[in-house]
Amino acid sequence: MFRTTRLNRGSLRMSEQEKGPPPEHSGDNALNAYLMSVPSRVAEARGIWYRPVEKSREEVSRTLDRVQAMGANELYLETWFWGYTIYPSAVQAARGIEPQHPAFQGWDPLETFVAEAGARGIAVHAWLDGFMVGVDPAGGPILRAYPEWAALTRKQAGSATPQPQPETGFFWLDVTNGDVSEHVLSVIREMAMDYQIAGINLDFMRLPLADDPEDRYCYSDAARSAFEREYGTDPLQIGLDEGEPLWQSWTTWIARREDDCIANLYDEVKRIRPELVVSAAPEPGIESDLIANWSQHVDIVIPQAYHNRSDRVRETVELYRKLLPSSNLVYSGLYPMYVGLDIPETIEQVLTAHEQSEGTVMFALGQATDEAIRALRQGPWRTPAVSTGLFPLQAVQAIVQDVKLKIEEIYEPRHGIHAGAAQEMSRLLDDMLGGLEPESGAVDVAKLEARAAALTACLQEQSEMAALPPDVYSQLRSSAERMYQLLQYARMKLRK
Structure with missing residues (x-):
């Protein structure tokens, strides 16, 4: 099963105007000559996102052979998705939550990926789906155990059962609930302490924003009660005029709770393992708009520069570089493999990332063809490179x-x-x-x-x-x- 959720949030939608004509090349010899001529940097992050499907150490080994063959030095392994960890989690078990994704029961793929990747000189980042816990009609393992932890839209307020996001069908955890934030932090603490991962890669760490105010978050009982204690008003009673001061106070209050959660997470990770790198992959929309709020609480930002043309990639990455202080590193998140762009355009996007950022993270390994792997290794990922984010000196x-x-x-x-x-x-x-x-x-x-x-x-x-x-x-x-x-x-x- 491969991750496809980004399509549902609009970041992968393409217009005919954006597609443009494909780059031209004539024959394998010309392409090979081109690949050998492009620069290959001695220092950069070369990463790829991946949702695991393996059933054994042997399958993990074969997957990592492909990662090594492309010249990558970082693997962003989806470690917590749909509310499940891929490893047997004592933290989840102690909460009465299913301790492991059922597809991996009986072994520990995270331990295996870390060990096998390390043997190949590849660093593993634990990629987390944050507060988005999937599309299971029952809300997934966490919300089955704690339905009161569900985030609810204004229209859904008062529901005794978890409700999906209207646009995508995703279920979300309530970031304003202290028990939720503590549980997320506890799972991340467990990963940092029990596994030799190189970093934590955060995704879906803000509640989504909807055009219709009735579909906006978060109107759970916990959020409403906490806000009312501070402001003396149930947010359900606030008018929907965005110019109203109390509406501004309400939306700012939600954003502050999200910011506080990231700050606490970052501080705890650095307390446990100061060398562990915390990265965020903001999606277009609310995550991107507010990424500057997080700059002091993440080390690396990987904007999802998901476009079919390299000039659009350049525009997106440049925007983030202007938003963020120089102490943050910026990598470029690219998706040519996911949508099947041809090899010249794939390489052109990687070269554009060279100009704008300290690394590239490709989405995703599940869609990487042998041709794309060979092209990266022949071209921009030809020579070994030191990861800038992990080993800056x-x-x-x-x-x-x-x-x-x-x-x-x-x-x-x-x-x-x-x-x-x-x-x-x-x-x-x-x-x-x-x-x-x-x-x-x-x-x-x-x-x-x-x-x-x-x-x-x-x-x-x-x-x-x-x-x-x-x-x-x-x-x-x-x-x-x-x-x-x-x-x-x-x-x-x-x-x-």
């Missing part, structure tokens, strides 16, 4: 070494840089490498940030003196700016 080191190599073997021999400029930049790069591998003590990240800034200033000066051609200057400046941002991220998010 090692990533900076790889970028520095790559720039030094290009100066020594390409730019200077081919007269793409004046000898004096090459000497000065090599000195600055050597200073960076020395700071990344100090003879004693810890790495001083703040000092490295200053050195990266000095490198950028040097490049600007050399460009103004015409010691660097514009294209060489652009490439070197991009590398220096990446170093600086990765160092900021390492210091501010991973506490390096």
Whole structure:
């Protein structure tokens, strides 16, 4: 069973105008030559989302062989979906909730994926469906056990049984209910403590927004009572005029409860395992609109840049980069495999992600063809890469070494840089490498940030003196700016 819910929320809908003509290529030889010519970065995240279906360690091994074959270094494994964990959860069992998805009973696929992926140099992130718990008419395992935990729309207020979202049929947990938030946090705490996962990938962490106010969340008994205690008014009695102050107070109150839940989750994860990376994959709509509220509570943001053309991908990712502080890394969430785009367009989207972000996460492995896997490995994922989000200092080191190599073997021999400029930049790069591998003590990240800034200033000066051609200057400046941002991220998010 593969995840298809994003289609239902509109993020995968395509217009005829957006599709455009397919890129042209003539023959396998031409395509292979093109793939071998595209750049392959030494530092970036190369991830793919995946909902598991395996029944044994052998099947897991075969799946991970395909992930390794494409050149990926991160797997976003759906670990909690439809309200079930894929592993046997003591937390769920203690609550009287079914402890494991019935498809996986009798073994622990999460443990197996983590072990087998680690043997291949692939990091596993636990991808969670958050407060969306599926389409089971009974509400799934959590709402069967605790029907009072269901989120309800205004129209559904007062219902004694869980009710689905009108547009999608999804059932949602009530994020304003303290018991719900604590249970979600407890499950995530269990994953972080019991499994050597590299990160937590959050999805569906806000209640959906509907055009019809009668279909908006959350009017559960718990939400109504809590709001009334604070404001003296049952939200059902508030008019639907969005300009009314009390309506604004109500919608802000809901958003604040969602923000508080993410903040508590982030703090707890970092308390247990500071190196664990927390990422969010916001969908178009309310999650995207309010992602800046979460910037301090997630490390990496992976916008769902789900388009059929690379220029639209660029627009989406650029928007998020403007919304978020530089301490957040941005990856690009792409879907060419899911909708069967041809290989040239798939590769073009990955190259666009190179220009805009520190990594790519593809949706999804279940739809990855052998042709697409080969193309990624022949092309942009050809050489090994250090994950920028997981190992930012090692990533900076790889970028520095790559720039030094290009100066020594390409730019200077081919007269793409004046000898004096090459000497000065090599000195600055050597200073960076020395700071990344100090003879004693810890790495001083703040000092490295200053050195990266000095490198950028040097490049600007050399460009103004015409010691660097514009294209060489652009490439070197991009590398220096990446170093600086990765160092900021390492210091501010991973506490390096």
